[in-house]
Amino acid sequence: MRVSSYFTISALALALAATPALAQQITGAGATFPAPVYAKWGEAAKAAIGLELNYQAIGSGGGQNQILNRTVDFGASDAPMDGEKLKSGNLLQFPAVMGAVVPIVNLPGIEADQVKLTGELLAEIYLGKITKWNDPKLVEMNKGVTLPNLAIAPVYRADGSGTTFVFTSYLSAVSADWKSGVGASASVKWVAGNGAKGNDGVAATVRQVKGGIGYVENAYATQNKLTTTQLRNKAGSFVKPTLAAFVAAADNGDWKAAPNYAVSLIDMQGATSWPIVSATFILLPKDPKDPARSANVMKFFDWAYKNGADIAKGLDYIALPTAVQDAVRASWKADIKG
Amino acid sequence: MPQTVASPARRTSIGDMIFEGLATGAGVLVLVLLGAIILSLFIGGLPAFRAFGFGFLTSDDWDPVKEIFGSVVPIYGTIVTSIMALIMAVPVAFGIAFWLTELAPAWLRRPVGTAVELLAAVPSIIYGMWGFFIIVPFMGTYVQPFVIDLLGDLPGIGFLFQGPPFGTGIFTAALILGVMIIPFIAATMRDVFQTVPPVFKESAYGLGCTTWEVMRAIVIPYTRVSVMGGIMLGLGRALGETMAVTFVIGNTNRIATSIFGPGNTIASLVALEFPESPAGSLKLASLLALGFLLFVISFIVLAISRMLLRSGAKA
Numbered sequence: 001m002r003v004s005s006y007f008t009i010s011a012l013a014l015a016l017a018a019t020p021a022l023a024q025q026i027t028g029a030g031a032t033f034p035a036p037v038y039a040k041w042g043e044a045a046k047a048a049i050g051l052e053l054n055y056q057a058i059g060s061g062g063g064q065n066q067i068l069n070r071t072v073d074f075g076a077s078d079a080p081m082d083g084e085k086l087k088s089g090n091l092l093q094f095p096a097v098m099g100a101v102v103p104i105v106n107l108p109g110i111e112a113d114q115v116k117l118t119g120e121l122l123a124e125i126y127l128g129k130i131t132k133w134n135d136p137k138l139v140e141m142n143k144g145v146t147l148p149n150l151a152i153a154p155v156y157r158a159d160g161s162g163t164t165f166v167f168t169s170y171l172s173a174v175s176a177d178w179k180s181g182v183g184a185s186a187s188v189k190w191v192a193g194n195g196a197k198g199n200d201g202v203a204a205t206v207r208q209v210k211g212g213i214g215y216v217e218n219a220y221a222t223q224n225k226l227t228t229t230q231l232r233n234k235a236g237s238f239v240k241p242t243l244a245a246f247v248a249a250a251d252n253g254d255w256k257a258a259p260n261y262a263v264s265l266i267d268m269q270g271a272t273s274w275p276i277v278s279a280t281f282i283l284l285p286k287d288p289k290d291p292a293r294s295a296n297v298m299k300f301f302d303w304a305y306k307n308g309a310d311i312a313k314g315l316d317y318i319a320l321p322t323a324v325q326d327a328v329r330a331s332w333k334a335d336i337k338g
Numbered sequence: 339m340p341q342t343v344a345s346p347a348r349r350t351s352i353g354d355m356i357f358e359g360l361a362t363g364a365g366v367l368v369l370v371l372l373g374a375i376i377l378s379l380f381i382g383g384l385p386a387f388r389a390f391g392f393g394f395l396t397s398d399d400w401d402p403v404k405e406i407f408g409s410v411v412p413i414y415g416t417i418v419t420s421i422m423a424l425i426m427a428v429p430v431a432f433g434i435a436f437w438l439t440e441l442a443p444a445w446l447r448r449p450v451g452t453a454v455e456l457l458a459a460v461p462s463i464i465y466g467m468w469g470f471f472i473i474v475p476f477m478g479t480y481v482q483p484f485v486i487d488l489l490g491d492l493p494g495i496g497f498l499f500q501g502p503p504f505g506t507g508i509f510t511a512a513l514i515l516g517v518m519i520i521p522f523i524a525a526t527m528r529d530v531f532q533t534v535p536p537v538f539k540e541s542a543y544g545l546g547c548t549t550w551e552v553m554r555a556i557v558i559p560y561t562r563v564s565v566m567g568g569i570m571l572g573l574g575r576a577l578g579e580t581m582a583v584t585f586v587i588g589n590t591n592r593i594a595t596s597i598f599g600p601g602n603t604i605a606s607l608v609a610l611e612f613p614e615s616p617a618g619s620l621k622l623a624s625l626l627a628l629g630f631l632l633f634v635i636s637f638i639v640l641a642i643s644r645m646l647l648r649s650g651a652k653a
Contacts (some may be wrong), residue, residue: 018603047437058611058613059614060614061613061614061615061616062613062614064616065356065617067615068617151502153502153504158589159400159610159613160585160610160611160613160614160615161609161614163560182403183403183404184403185402185403185618186402186614187402187403187611187614188401188402188403189399189400189401189403189404189591190591192591193625194504194506194588194589194600195588195589195590195600195610196589197584197585197589201470201585204470204471205504205506206506208474208478209478209504209505218541228357
């Protein structure tokens with residue numbers, strides 16, 4: 001008995017030793033939206049600098065709770081935490097990566113990026129005011145495309161999600177009716193349509209219902225080849241959901257003016273900007289119980305800033321501008337007790 | 339059946355005492371656990387009860403942005419889907435049990451009975467996926483458009499069948515729930531039908547009864563209590579079912595008049611909203627309060643069934 005358990009232990013030790021270096025673990029929890037890119041970064045960082053990331057995508061609200069209770073090394077949230085809460089929780093907030101949200105549709109005979117929409121029209125669709133695809137307002141916007149006489153079936157995220165926060169923030173920014181009637185949050189009181197669980201649930205429902213419209217993270221739309229649409233941006237030009245358009249929006253963000261890096265990248269200036277872009281954030285305690293672990297978290301994100309841009313791009317996320325990365329590094333030095 | 343059992347011989351040893359203590363502890367643990375769960379749900383939900391008072395039970399508003407929460411929509415969805423599921427499941431389950439115990443050839447009884455028990459062991463997520471990828475498109479493409487066209491314009495009851503054919507909705511959720519609880523109810527019914535002493539049935543047959551008459555006059559009255567128990571078991575599962583319902587109910591916090599309209603249930607709403615509810619928020623309290631209400635509903639269902647059984651036993 002003793003002998004066999006001795007062998008098990010030594011076998012385990014061997015297995016552990018076989019992994020490159022001796023990986024130190026950091027734990028994080030929160031937003032689901034950046035989870036794919038964190039996972040890839042984690043794999044790459046383990047090989048490169050021997051840091052093993054254990055990230056649990058439990059949702060932004062959950063991530064905030066976990067870091068406030070200090071049960072993880074860092075929390076992750078799509079919606080920036082408000083300043084008061086950051087102060088009372090003694091947390092530093094910094095952006096990790098950016099992503100975009102895109103509308104998807106299911107219309108027979110219509111291909112990706114053919115349909116042109118505006119934020120106002122999206123708001124009216126989700127408010128249940130425009131109910132047919134051949135509504136005069138939609139037809140006028142889409143000359144040259146034959147929109148069918150189909151009922152519009154809006155689909156939204158039934159589970160609370162950062163994607164919904166970003167999407168409803170956009171609708172609130174462009175539609176006064178939406179702002180006063182519904183507002184922006186991780187889950188809202190939807191007026192029309194059906195709810196589905198997760199990005200995949202929304203995508204599957206839109207795919208199943210003719211006349212369906214939904215919104216998903218861009219990474220999800222690209223990987224599953226969903227029928228996306230064009231959107232009109234603040235400058236009044238129609239843009240397709242491409243990486244270049246997302247980067248253009250990110251470049252127009254006023255990072256310096258935003259407290260706690262809580263910059264809004266919604267409805268940005270610039271003729272080529274995609275209007276629904278958002279950063280996702282990391283929350284780190286300013287007075288870590290175990291400074292070594294916090295140092296490892298910073299080491300991890302420092303590595304990810306320097307070397308993770310290609311991985312992010314491959315998954316259709318957008319890396320932070322270099323200037324912002326440097327500002328974050330300065331914040332780490334200034335605010336985190338080592 | 340209350341029976342007097344002879345008291346055990348008194349021969350206490352240390353081992354006996356330890357065993358008695360452990361057994362008593364296990365019994366008490368159930369009560370303590372139940373009480374602790376109810377209490378912690380109630381305390382967690384207290385801020386919501388305090389903020390909205392009785393309005394929490396009567397308001398159909400669920401607005402996370404303005405932080406106004408009411409429980410009418412999920413309670414309505416929970417009860418309606420469960421009752422519709424029972425209406426669909428009980429006759430089928432009865433048919434299965436009847437066939438298995440009275441009509442099926444002997445060599446078929448065992449395999450079919452095992453199959454029914456296996457169905458009961460299928461995880462609910464499987465039903466959810468099956469519902470979402472097979473039943474929802476089928477309902478949305480064939481059943482709902484047909485029924486909406488056929489009955490939607492009828493005066494009086496037409497409103498029950500209107501709306502866009504999403505495929506999801508209250509009716510689809512009830513259908514999936516019904517399929518899920520059939521094996522539970524059927525397996526219980528079969529087991530209790532088999533407990534009827536053969537001599538009762540033989541006497542009835544001897545008097546010239548048909549199979550159906552034996553079923554109605556001998557088997558059902560003899561097993562009534564246990565049959566109700568099986569149905570309640572199914573209802574209990576339907577009330578608390580989460581994943582399968584989430585996939586197919588449409589998840590809206592509005593009450594739809596149409597049976598094809600979307601809705602929500604308590605369990606589904608809690609599962610969906612929980613990850614995005616910050617600690618100490620009114621939303622989290624409201625979700626816990628909903629959990630408490632689900633507990634209360636289950637308790638009421640159980641109490642009613644007991645009452646029915648008792649009054650039935652007296653008559």
